[in-house]
Amino acid sequence: MSTTDPIPSPNKPKQLDWINHLRILAMFLVMILHTTSPMLMAYGKVPDSYWLIADFYNALSRFGVPVFVMITGALLLSRDYELGDFLKRRLWRIIPPFLFWSLVYVAYAWFDEDIAFTSDGWMNVKIVLHQLKFGASYHLWYVYMLIGLYFIIPILSKFVRNATETQLLYFLILWLGVMIINQPYMSRYNPQIDFHYITGYIGYLVLGYYLSIKQFPAWLNAKRFGGLFVLSLAIIIVGTYFACLNSKGLSTLFYEPISPLIVLLSGSIFMVFRLSTVRLSSKIKKLMSFAGTYTYGIYLSHAFILNIIGDPDYHLNIDYKLCTPLISIPFTALICYILSFLLVWILSKVPFGRWVAM
Numbered sequence: 001m002s003t004t005d006p007i008p009s010p011n012k013p014k015q016l017d018w019i020n021h022l023r024i025l026a027m028f029l030v031m032i033l034h035t036t037s038p039m040l041m042a043y044g045k046v047p048d049s050y051w052l053i054a055d056f057y058n059a060l061s062r063f064g065v066p067v068f069v070m071i072t073g074a075l076l077l078s079r080d081y082e083l084g085d086f087l088k089r090r091l092w093r094i095i096p097p098f099l100f101w102s103l104v105y106v107a108y109a110w111f112d113e114d115i116a117f118t119s120d121g122w123m124n125v126k127i128v129l130h131q132l133k134f135g136a137s138y139h140l141w142y143v144y145m146l147i148g149l150y151f152i153i154p155i156l157s158k159f160v161r162n163a164t165e166t167q168l169l170y171f172l173i174l175w176l177g178v179m180i181i182n183q184p185y186m187s188r189y190n191p192q193i194d195f196h197y198i199t200g201y202i203g204y205l206v207l208g209y210y211l212s213i214k215q216f217p218a219w220l221n222a223k224r225f226g227g228l229f230v231l232s233l234a235i236i237i238v239g240t241y242f243a244c245l246n247s248k249g250l251s252t253l254f255y256e257p258i259s260p261l262i263v264l265l266s267g268s269i270f271m272v273f274r275l276s277t278v279r280l281s282s283k284i285k286k287l288m289s290f291a292g293t294y295t296y297g298i299y300l301s302h303a304f305i306l307n308i309i310g311d312p313d314y315h316l317n318i319d320y321k322l323c324t325p326l327i328s329i330p331f332t333a334l335i336c337y338i339l340s341f342l343l344v345w346i347l348s349k350v351p352f353g354r355w356v357a358m
Contacts, residue, residue: 017285019071020292022273026064026071027295031302031333033061034139039320039329043250052241053325059236062255065142066266069201070208072149077209078161081154090150094296098143100356101300103128105136108304139303145201152202160209168210175203179258200258204266211270222275229268236261297344297357298337305339306332 039046039054046054106128109115115131117124135141160168178195180186236254239261243251254261280288309332310319318335322328348357 017280017289018273018276018278019074020289021278022067022270023071023292023295024288025273026067027298027302028333028337029061030064030139030299031306031336032057032329033064034303034306035320035332035336036061036325036329039325041250043244050325053329054320055237055240057325057329058255059233059240062236062257062262063266063269066201066204066257066262067270068142069146069149069204070211070266070270072146072153073205073208074212076153077157077205078213079157080161081157083154086154087150090153091147094143094146094150097297097300097356097358098140099132101304102132102136102140104301104304105140106131108307109136112307137303139299142299149201149205153205156202156205160206165214168206171198171206172203172210174198175206176260176263179203179263180260183259184253203263207263207267208270211267212274216271216275222272225268225271225275228264229272232261232264232268236265291341294341294344294348294358297347298340301343302336302340305336305343309335309339 036054036057039050040058043051106115109131110117115127117127135144163171175198178198181190182195182199239254240251243253256262306319308314309316318332320328320332322332344357347353
């Protein structure tokens with residue numbers, strides 16, 4: 001195929017097994033990230049061996065959110081949409097659950113005495129609106145970002161479906177180039193040109209679409225992409241360690257989601273799953289497909305579960321301090337995943353609960 005020919009794309013997105021498996025893994029790794037972050041933030045206050053374990057898990061989990069966005073691009077950019085219908089259907093699916101769980105986090109913050117309501121009803125309303133404006137929990141930033149992407153998808157889908165491969169590559173190279181010059185270590189070379197039009201997570205949408213339909217040569221197989229993943233992961237881990245030594249404090253330079261190394265990490269694992277064939281029993285496939293349908297609800301609720309199981313007031317004490325972090329971090333994330341899944345599954349069974357559980 002010539003790079004000047006439009007890339008053919010399917011008319012409807014396909015719920016492929018590999019995409020569902022990747023979605024579940026990304027969700028689990030988001031929980032790993034949020035479980036390990038407190039230990040990572042305690043740089044210099046915990047044993048170096050423990051902190052290095054946190055560094056490893058944190059680096060490993062950094063592809064979670066970018067992969068979510070890439071999956072969205074792979075599934076949604078291949079279709080043509082009627083603008084009003086798309087916005088109505090998509091926003092209706094994500095905003096009610098988001099508002100419900102935002103209010104849950106506001107209530108939990110009040111119960112935990114992180115915020116205080118008064119006898120002034122209007123003041124209390126403003127407190128809640130303030131929480132909704134800036135995010136009632138640390139992980140809800142993703143939903144605000146996702147809503148912004150949904151507004152652009154109906155337009156972006158028309159571009160990518162009619163673009164030639166050369167044009168798609170131009171878009172991605174431009175996105176990567178702007179990303180590189182926006183890195184702190186490149187600030188002295190950053191020209192006074194306004195590049196903000198092509199920054200952020202929009203590039204992950206296009207990258208996910210492109211990688212999902214691109215036919216690569218046979219030699220560029222899952223093992224090659226797996227090697228690229230391991231190499232990227234190693235650079236992030238080692239780079240973070242030495243960056244922290246150099247700054248004498250925690251440095252997240254190598255963890256930034258809009259950075260070249262995270263793009264390599266995310267793109268390579270995306271291709272590993274796309275090009276790999278994993279044989280699972282029909283029961284396992286059915287279970288994973290079932291769990292995958294609740295991913296959004298699991299994401300929204302998992303921070304609440306992490307708070308509950310890790311809060312010493314409830315005497316569960318399930319967190320990274322449970323035992324050696326090599327075991328406690330994935331164990332805590334697994335418990336969190338299971339409980340979050342059960343919570344949203346039960347919630348989906350009550351009247352109207354399905355609207356806020358999936």
